[in-house]
Amino acid sequence: MWNWKNANLLKQPVFMKFVLSYLLILLIPILIGVQQYYKTQQVLVEDAAEMNLQILRMSQDIVDRLFLEVDDVVSTLSVNNDVLNLMQNVSATPTPEQLYNFSLLRNTLNQYTITNKFFFDIYLSFKNSHSVITSKTSFDLRDNNVRIGNQSLAEWMDSVSTRGDQKQYYNLDAVQIGAMNYKLIAYVSPLPNGFQGKVQGSIVVFINQNDINGLFQRLVIKNKGFAYILDTKGQMIAPTSVDEVKIGTPSAEATATSSGSSFETINGNKMLVSHSRSDQNGWNYIAALPTSVVLAKADYIKRMIVIITIITLILGIVAAILMAYRNSKPVSELIESNRILNFRMEQQLPLIQLSMIERLMRGYYKNEADSREALSQAKVSLQGDRFYAIAISISLGDGYTIAPNGAKGIQDYILMQLHELVDGYDYLINVNGDRADMVVSLETYKAETHVERIRYDWKIGRNDVLANNEIRLSIGIGRIYSQMHEVWRSHNEARQAVDYAVFGGQNVVIWYEDIAQGSIFYYYPLDLEMKLVHTIKNGDVESLEQILYQLEEQNHTERQLSATTRKQLVSEIQGTLYKLMEQLQFGYATYSELNAKLEFMPNNSEQHWATVKSALQIVCHHINDNKKQKHHKMADDMMELVHARYLDANFGLANLADQFKCSESFISVQFKEYAGTSFSEYVEKKRLDKACHLLRDTEKSINDIALEVGYNSDKSFRRAFKRTLGTQPTSYRDSPT
Missing domain, CATH: 3.30.70 (Alpha-Beta Plaits)
Structure with missing residues (x-):
């Protein structure tokens, strides 16, 4: 249940560290996703640019073949005998024979328009007779049934009838034939062809712009792009969507190479411009699409990534807060407990220092x-x-x-x-x-x-x-x-x-x-007597020798005590010995040895001191031996219990401590002193020795062996086996003996 303590926990540094660590982990996949998005976007842009360029090249190839076919048709018609005869001999009022020849030429022209879907019509114009023959009809040039822009056909033909204007393509946005309007491309070639003399007529091949524009439909989208052909003189041919979109011109740098794609800002819009230059005639084929269209997929992916990222981030933050709260709570409680403990220790520090000083002085x-x-x-x-x-x-x-x-x-x-x-x-x-x-x-x-x-x-x-x-x-x-x-x-x-x-x-x-020097007082203060008693009761032979050495140094070396004073000193130390004998229990042999020493005390103070000193050492050694025997017996019992229960997965140091009514730290020290290694290391070695025997001599599974030798799972068994023996149980079983 949430309470004010939970709210306080959210303000703690430990909680914030957990939250930040989880958020950093959360940011890793998000950053990877962002990086992958930009890579995906780059690939999509490159793919779109390459696709546009390939489509543009395909359209270019079709138009180039069309123009080659136009040249072939014009060349064929230029050397046609019927065309040359009519150009030379046709009269202003054609004869029946000439009219018959007109019909033959119409059939020829009709064959060309039928076999090529891009040909709108082919006009043969004879200047001397003002006659015009098409694939469908023939008429007098001076008749005003065909208009090109604001000019009649006759006026337009006059404007393009010079040698300098011949063999060129013209972009005709408004061509009226009868009641119909068309957008055409016109290719004009002089008659006769290949001569520098007077132009006597013209061959005009009309191509429907809509058919050319159809080649670019996959490159442009209505109201969102454009495409056109730019001839060597900079004339724009077959532009798309002239009425809907204001066509812009890319920079010279963008079309400097033979082909390629680049991003350009045209008429305030950022666009992907693709271009390809024809090797046949040097014309540039140009197509442009807004980047919003090109990157539509990338933008969709971006929106999806942003939405998913936001949702993931929100869920991740919530999860991070919940996980940080759950994981930081015990840590915070531990830190708070340590803080309280440290505070209490600080409060107790004067007492600790006082105890330390007293121990140091004693x-x-x-x-x-x-x-x-x-x-x-x-x-x-x-x-x-x-x-x-x-x-x-x-x-x-x-x-x-x-x-x-x-x-x-x-x-x-x-x-x-x-x-x-x-x-x-x-x-x-x-x-x-x-x-x-x-x-x-x-x-x-x-x-x-x-x-x-x-x-x-x-x-x-x-x-x-x-x-x-x-x-x-x-x-x-x-x-x-x-x-x-x-x-x-x-x-x-x-x-x-x-x-x-x-x-x-x-x-x-x-x-x-x-x-x-020259003191009449001997040195045997109460603190030293208490230290002597404590040392003997603990069986500390080394400390006893230090105290006896100090007594000898102080009283026999540094002080000039009289014989009476020295005797008083030894008698007082002997009294301490009697007090110890009353408090301690000895075996018959030790008690008899002490009685023999103390029953007849020599009168000589030096010998008296030597006797008391020896008795003190006997008592201390006796207690020390008893402690060793007790510890040795305890150690034997501990080892016996370990050997009996080491295969029990629940057996541990706490069991030993409970069995012998001692603290775990004391048992741990005694065990290591006796066995030469720690309790956990000893038990693990015994278990693994047993496991090695089972691996070699039985066909039991690894899991069964792990449970049999005292491990709760095969995973913990494998880790211990690998850590101790340097190999896995399976490898050990398969290895030669």
Whole structure:
């Protein structure tokens, strides 16, 4: 169900990233479609242009053959004896014999017009007698029954009867024969043919323009295009649709080549112009169509693509929003959970840092890497390769108490003093009531200068809170160590320095180095005793040796303890041992060994210490051995369970954790320590070993084997087999052993 949380989700960056990614994926096919459209459009244009040009050439071939036939007819008639005799001998009033010859010529001319559908008629004109013979009749030229434009036939024949105007085509848009009007093309040839003398007559072949225009009908559409022939003198012949369309002339560049097509703007309209030049007579055949007609299919495809694209885009956007919402919701919830978790961790960060400082000062971390990792997790920076600790203690004069507001002032004052003390260096500080602890890091080359400044130049200041309450402030400083995880030693030293102080005077700064030699106090603070107990209970032999070494170094090397004091120290450590023995359970052999050692203690303090030290080591080794045995037994049980259930597809690390009542992380670490590999890798190897055996020795299908060895499907089995063995199960089965 939609709610306001859903609306807020739409505003989140994760949702928008999902939407944008889906839209980008959606744009890929759209862009491909657009690219294919432009390619299709280009192909359609090229095909249309090529088709128009081919049709134009076909029409040109027909007209060229027609004109060749006209030449042949004219040449034949020019040498016809009957024509030549009549041209020379016909009288103004033809004789019966001449009239008979007229009829013979009519039959001849009629044969020509019948055999060629483009021939409208053929006129033989004899100038001396003013006679005209056609395929249908004969008449006197002076009769006005034929008019060409505004001229009579006689006037028109006179205008074209000179030698210079002969053997030419004329475009006649208005020819009236009787009551009928025609559009004709006239070819005029002089008589006699081939002579330069006086013209005695003419042969006129009339061709109907409509028949020529019919050849161009596939190239033009009514009111939307035109076609015509342009002779060598630039005269337009047989133009189409003169009355409906204003015919334009393409540019010289468009018709410069022998044939081709190009887009031209003619009379304000963009048109596809096709042209072809005749090799026979040099005439240009020109046809033009509006691009809207040529690209009609392309425009239709474009409209369809645009409609489909818009619909697809709308549906895609809706789908992208829905998919982005569905997929981004868990991610957003996870991000929000992480944000809340980080916020809570930030709130808990002071406690984490405090815990880290306390662990560092108690020696919890065993090496430098663990210490640095803890600092990183607590978001604390300690840059430097030398480390030391400072301990602060506050004591009140007799009969004085601190009001709540005064305690805050004292803490602020202590912090101010410490900040001044380590100004310019990285440090960690923990203030707790009347005491404070600090860890300081510095570079090696700055160590000596820093120590001198504190020892000789720094003094503890006083304020009204301290003075009014008779508060004495003591600061103890431990030695500098080169490893961070050894800071706990410096901290113990700093605490010893504070405990060693005698508060008889004013505020003091005490260096551990100043009290180490000739001390009447032994070194065995409570923190160290607790660390010793914790180390032995964990069976940590290595850490025990470090603590024993520190005790020997502090009490036997650096301090000049009296025999009595040394005996007191060993007795106190022995008391710690007795406490451990009461808390722990030992086997009979270990208990007997400890009793034998502790029953008769030597009087010599050195031997006494050696005996207590040996007993501590026995206890620690005993606990360590018990842990190893327990872990070894647990590991054996784990392996036994794995071997029994590894073929179960539902068997996993969680089953082991439930069986042994431990966390999955602990089980994972123990398993890898024992088996030398992770749980998942071990189980997968066992399953694939079993699968290899079944592939070699049985005819079972891959799917059956996958289910038998613990995989839910043959796909997951094939992936695991390929990943581990580098080949497919089928190939493994078919390969030689």
